[in-house]
Amino acid sequence: MSRPAEVSDVSDVLAIDSLLSFEELAVREKVRDFTRQRIRPGIAEWFDEGVFPLDLAPELGELGVLGMQLEGYGCPGRSAVEYGLAAMELEAGDSGIRTFVSVQGSLAMTAIHLWGSQDQKQQWLPRMAAGEAIGCFALTEPTAGSDPAAMQTFARRDGSGEDAGWILDGAKRWIGLASVADIMVVWAMTDDGVRGFLVPAGTAGVTAAPIRQKLSMRASIQCDITFDGVRLGPEALLPAARGLRGPFSCLNEARYGIAWGAMGAARDSYEAALRYAQERLQFSKPLAGYQLTQEKLVNMLLEIQKGTLLALQLGRLKDAGQLRPEQISLGKLNNVREAIAIAREARTILGGNGITLDYSPLRHAANLESVRTYEGTDEVHTLVLGQHITGLAAFR
Numbered sequence: 001m002s003r004p005a006e007v008s009d010v011s012d013v014l015a016i017d018s019l020l021s022f023e024e025l026a027v028r029e030k031v032r033d034f035t036r037q038r039i040r041p042g043i044a045e046w047f048d049e050g051v052f053p054l055d056l057a058p059e060l061g062e063l064g065v066l067g068m069q070l071e072g073y074g075c076p077g078r079s080a081v082e083y084g085l086a087a088m089e090l091e092a093g094d095s096g097i098r099t100f101v102s103v104q105g106s107l108a109m110t111a112i113h114l115w116g117s118q119d120q121k122q123q124w125l126p127r128m129a130a131g132e133a134i135g136c137f138a139l140t141e142p143t144a145g146s147d148p149a150a151m152q153t154f155a156r157r158d159g160s161g162e163d164a165g166w167i168l169d170g171a172k173r174w175i176g177l178a179s180v181a182d183i184m185v186v187w188a189m190t191d192d193g194v195r196g197f198l199v200p201a202g203t204a205g206v207t208a209a210p211i212r213q214k215l216s217m218r219a220s221i222q223c224d225i226t227f228d229g230v231r232l233g234p235e236a237l238l239p240a241a242r243g244l245r246g247p248f249s250c251l252n253e254a255r256y257g258i259a260w261g262a263m264g265a266a267r268d269s270y271e272a273a274l275r276y277a278q279e280r281l282q283f284s285k286p287l288a289g290y291q292l293t294q295e296k297l298v299n300m301l302l303e304i305q306k307g308t309l310l311a312l313q314l315g316r317l318k319d320a321g322q323l324r325p326e327q328i329s330l331g332k333l334n335n336v337r338e339a340i341a342i343a344r345e346a347r348t349i350l351g352g353n354g355i356t357l358d359y360s361p362l363r364h365a366a367n368l369e370s371v372r373t374y375e376g377t378d379e380v381h382t383l384v385l386g387q388h389i390t391g392l393a394a395f396r
Contacts, residue, residue, distance in 0.1 A: 011270070014305050019312060020081075027082045031089040034063050039093030044357040046219040050212075052096060053219075054134075054180060057104075061131025065090070065101050067109040069253075074126030075109070080323075081315035084260035088311070091261035092268040095367035096220030098261045103176040104128060106253035108135030111185045114249055115196055115241035124183055124198075136181040138172040138225055139247050145174075146380050148187070148194075148244060155188040155197060158231060166190075166237070168197065168205075168230040174374070178208040178223035185238075186227070187247050196238035196246050205230035216370040252328050255375045256318060259331030260311045263304060265368055266339035269361040270300040273346035276359070287349065296345050303338040310334060326388040329381040337378060340368045 017025065038059065046053055060066055067075040069083040091098035109128050112120055112135075127133035144150045153170025168188060178184065184199040184206070199206060205228045210221055238246070274297055277288035287293045314331045317323040343365035347354040354362055372378060380395075387393045 011267075011274075011301055011304075013301065014309070016305065016308055016312065020085075024079070024082055024085060027078065028085040028089060031063065031065065031086045032092075034059075035089050035093040035097075039090070039097055043094045043097075043219060043363075047094070047096075047363055048218075048357055050214065050218045052100065052180075052221050056097070056100070057131035057134060059131070060101060061129060065105070066131055067105040067113070067125065067129045068101075070105070070109060070113050070125070070129075072125075073113070073121050074129040075113070076129070079315075080256070080318035081312065084257065084311055084315045087257040087261040088264035088267075088308075090264065092264035094219050095261065095265060095364070095371055096217050098257070098264070099176060099217065099220050099371075102254045102257050102261075103137055104131075104135055106257055107137035107250045108181075108183070108185050110250045110253050111137065111196060111238065111241070111246070112198070115238040115246055116198070117235075117239050119235070120198060120238070128183075133182040134177055134180055135183045135185060136175050136177040136223075137247075137250065138175045138178065138184055138186040139251075140172060140174050140374075142171055142173045142224075146377060148247065151187065151189055151194070153186070153188040153227065155190050155195065155232075157191070163234055165234055166197065166232045168199070168227045168232060170227050172225040172227075174211070175208070175223050175225050177221050178225050179210050179221060181208070184225070193243050194246065196241040197232060197236045198238065199227075199230065199232065199236065203230055203232070216366045218366075251375055252325060255328045255332045256314060256323070258371060258375055259307075259314055259328070259335045262332075262335040262339035262368065262371060263307045263311055265364040265371075266300070266304050266307065266335075266342040269339075269343040269346035269364050270297070270304055272360050273297065273300070273349040276353075277349050293349060296349060300342045300345060303342060307335045307338055326384055329376065329384040332376060333378055333381040333385070336368060336372045340365055340372060343368060 064076045065086045068078045069080055071077040087098050090101060109125060112124055128135055139148055141151050155166045155168045158165040158167045182201050186197045186199050187194055207226045208223045210223050277293050278286055280287045310331055343361045346361035350359050383394050
């Protein structure tokens, strides 16, 4: 497959590309080209102005990355590894763009695909896969982030019998895409435990307000949502979702993609620093010619190569139907933590220029603070792994 040589070509010391099939490489190059042509030229402006370019939604649908790993209903049905490679390339552009794909596909579409009725799937999934309809996933609350079992949003029965609807009250926070969503997947406590509901845009009693003045994920949309006596028909219920297994199954899909995506942000930060070090002269020779700079670059590369191998192993396990939650926690915890360290170290090579949006590392570092927090904090994933290796739960 012919393509221009890039920094990553000489940085793949372990020849990880040799572990990928022709089809997987083709998906990666297609998404890499999209990122180069459609994300990189505008991302500094989008981040600076705090906007998400909604016109990308149908383009991402045409690219085939929305609900990429889902089968049927207009979804691409690609492998887990192919989805991971796409997430890596999109986040090399910006975490906010990969987050859009994750919220749309791994969270909202997966919830409908796994737990929805045939009517719900046919109504929403084809349009969402094409980027014609946008979804959001409303789980986190102002007082319930890492402990969703403590959610206070409540749905009570409105009437009796099979035709009874629901009345929804409560609040959600940090909900991606909520203010522009055509359909909200909302998780609420009921007398029968946690259930999922589909709430269409424009439903009376629903208010979604974007969170302003963010220091991270600025080219993305996160919102506060309030539900005030929202009346829903019986068709709003996701019939197969009962208990926290419903939202957790979707969160694991998103966490898997993050393990790949974080390595995209790390790789882009490293490549920006390497290019700069090769061109920037200090004391009459390139920065790259100094031992301290080379040590920084080598340490970055070590973690990127290891983290990419980790993500690939998770993808192979997922494609084989063998991926377990503690393995996903290991990938998310390690790769995001290392990616932040790489982005920050890359910024030091850029010197003062690195604090401008002319260069990507500090933007990636800021974004990764959000990625480190959502879909399970470091502490939560540490305790998941701690329970796995000790057999003792230490969450409370």
